[in-house]
Amino acid sequence: MTNPTSRRALLAGLLAGAAFPVGAQVGPTQPGPSALPHAPPAGPSPFRFDDVVRRARDLARAPFEPGAAPLPPALAALDYDAWRDIRFRPDKAFLGDQGGPFRLQLFHLGFLFRRPVIVNVVHDGVPTPIPYQPALFDFGRTKLEGPLPVNLGFAGFRLHYPLNKPGLLDELIAFLGASYFRFLGRDQLYGLSARGLAVNVEGAGGPEEFPHFREFWIEMPPKNADRAVVYGLLDGAACTGAFQFLVYPGDETVVDLRVSLHPRREITGIGIAPLTSMFFIGENDRHHSDDYRPELHDSDGLLMQSGGGEWIWRPLRNPRERWISSFQDRDPKGFGLMQRDRVFENYQDLEAFYHRRPSYWVTPQGGWGEGAVRLVELPTANETHDNVVAYWQPKEPYAAGQAVELSYTVRAIGERETLHPGARVVNTYLARPSASGGPDAPPDPLTRRFLIDFSGGDLAYWLADPKAVEIVPSTTEGRILATSLVPNLHVRGFRAAIDVRLDRIGQSTDLRAFLRASGRTLSETWTCPWTAA
Numbered sequence: 086m087t088n089p090t091s092r093r094a095l096l097a098g099l100l101a102g103a104a105f106p107v108g109a110q111v112g113p114t115q116p117g118p119s120a121l122p123h124a125p126p127a128g129p130s131p132f133r134f135d136d137v138v139r140r141a142r143d144l145a146r147a148p149f150e151p152g153a154a155p156l157p158p159a160l161a162a163l164d165y166d167a168w169r170d171i172r173f174r175p176d177k178a179f180l181g182d183q184g185g186p187f188r189l190q191l192f193h194l195g196f197l198f199r200r201p202v203i204v205n206v207v208h209d210g211v212p213t214p215i216p217y218q219p220a221l222f223d224f225g226r227t228k229l230e231g232p233l234p235v236n237l238g239f240a241g242f243r244l245h246y247p248l249n250k251p252g253l254l255d256e257l258i259a260f261l262g263a264s265y266f267r268f269l270g271r272d273q274l275y276g277l278s279a280r281g282l283a284v285n286v287e288g289a290g291g292p293e294e295f296p297h298f299r300e301f302w303i304e305m306p307p308k309n310a311d312r313a314v315v316y317g318l319l320d321g322a323a324c325t326g327a328f329q330f331l332v333y334p335g336d337e338t339v340v341d342l343r344v345s346l347h348p349r350r351e352i353t354g355i356g357i358a359p360l361t362s363m364f365f366i367g368e369n370d371r372h373h374s375d376d377y378r379p380e381l382h383d384s385d386g387l388l389m390q391s392g393g394g395e396w397i398w399r400p401l402r403n404p405r406e407r408w409i410s411s412f413q414d415r416d417p418k419g420f421g422l423m424q425r426d427r428v429f430e431n432y433q434d435l436e437a438f439y440h441r442r443p444s445y446w447v448t449p450q451g452g453w454g455e456g457a458v459r460l461v462e463l464p465t466a467n468e469t470h471d472n473v474v475a476y477w478q479p480k481e482p483y484a485a486g487q488a489v490e491l492s493y494t495v496r497a498i499g500e501r502e503t504l505h506p507g508a509r510v511v512n513t514y515l516a517r518p519s520a521s522g523g524p525d526a527p528p529d530p531l532t533r534r535f536l537i538d539f540s541g542g543d544l545a546y547w548l549a550d551p552k553a554v555e556i557v558p559s560t561t562e563g564r565i566l567a568t569s570l571v572p573n574l575h576v577r578g579f580r581a582a583i584d585v586r587l588d589r590i591g592q593s594t595d596l597r598a599f600l601r602a603s604g605r606t607l608s609e610t611w612t613c614p615w616t617a618a
Contacts, residue, residue: 131210201238296321
């Protein structure tokens with residue numbers, strides 16, 4: 086499921102390598118070696134998304150070429166520190182010719198990023214590739230012997246924008262590695278990633294495939310542009326694709342995606358709008374670590390709104406072995422990997438600032454038919470690797486040679502999560518089903534107590550009459566022994582307790598619970614798997 090790249094190394098490369106220092110001013114790009122020629126229009130038809138679709142369709146008819154040309158030895162030998170020391174020069178940034186608010190910077194090839202990407206700027210409808218020039222980069226302490234080829238290409242790119250303060254450029258979105266991209270809203274720090282496409286994440290019959298973006302086109306933004314326009318050409322063994330990204334920066338930056346997929350072969354294990362994240366430890370899962378930090382995760386739950394309108398919350402875990410959850414649905418209204426816990430004291434990390442990581446919420450445009458939101462969780466021994474992925478998997482496979490058209494948005498949500506008006510799950514705890522302070526009883530591996538804190542919605546209103554609120558639990562296996570529901574003023578809501586017993590060691594169940602009063606649902610549905618072990 087995961088790229089062998091250390092996510093800590095990748096994140097550090099994106100952040101520590103930021104080429105605009107704090108306080109960099111937005112201004113016109115200075116002319117220099119990086120200036121692009123302003124070619125005159127070559128006909129009445131400007132470059133547009135249909136041109137990328139045509140290239141993807143033609144590419145799908147040709148055999149996939151899995152290997153990339155070897156890098157020059159000097160680049161191939163770079164370790165992480167040497168690669169990270171190569172930084173784009175901010176005065177060479179592109180896209181400022183018309184005084185627009187966006188700036189384009191490029192990532193250098195090397196280290197784990199060995200597949201060249203072509204990056205074009207579209208000016209007055211005419212695409213022009215950016216030629217590689219060493220003068221675009223500050224190589225720091227990294228010394229390369231001999232000249233590098235002019236057609237070397239780049240590892241990827243990023244866009245900067247005055248996101249947090251007027252006139253001060255911040256990194257907005259970055260495309261680096263395979264089909265990964267990540268973006269930020271105001272006062273957010275990089276955490277989870279989005280991907281253009283996932284193929285065979287679950288490893289059915291073979292390893293996961295990692296399709297990659299091989300070429301990008303970025304439109305020159307006008308002076309008062311409120312969005313950036315990016316096109317991408319995807320290539321992979323199973324599928325090619327044309328992507329249009331409309332990036333709207335703001336408090337919750339939104340990326341509108343228009344996608345045209347062209348399968349080379351029948352694809353059964355395709356993942357649409359995949360999101361990749363990390364969960365190591367949390368209040369519901371601490372058996373992996375004695376770290377002084379109470380929680381370590383980029384996301385703490387999967388949220389989904391079904392086609393029928395039900396809101397479902399599934400807390401994430403770091404399982405002892407791979408775990409796959411499937412939420413069958415038709416025409417889902419949305420799903421995302423969320424970072425709900427925004428309290429610094431719950432992380433105590435003065436470097437990573439996990440409480441400022443964004444949530445990504447996917448909203449399909451149009452009906453996506455039958456399928457399932459799939460959640461894959463892998464065990465991890467530390468916080469440096471992504472071990473969680475969520476995506477939509479259609480019920481019917483995509484046929485070879487049959488184009489698939491999709492549209493959806495991905496939104497970067499910060500501290501204020503206002504996706505639905507009902508009560509939300511804010512904590513999940515597991516414990517022995519015994520009274521606090523009572524005599525120690527022998528541990529029973531077949532029995533477990535789940536404690537769920539619900540907050541928000543109308544719960545503050547119902548605190549005046551708590552007996553009118555009930556917990557509605559269910560289990561797919563075993564039986565529920567007892568339940569309780571008490572006010573929790575610390576979250577301005579309620580704490581539910583559910584005791585469940587399974588029949589044998591190794592048996593698994595899926596628990597569900599929600600709050601109700603006067604026949605009306607008050608909360609999202611909490612769901613959690615558990616295996617007696």
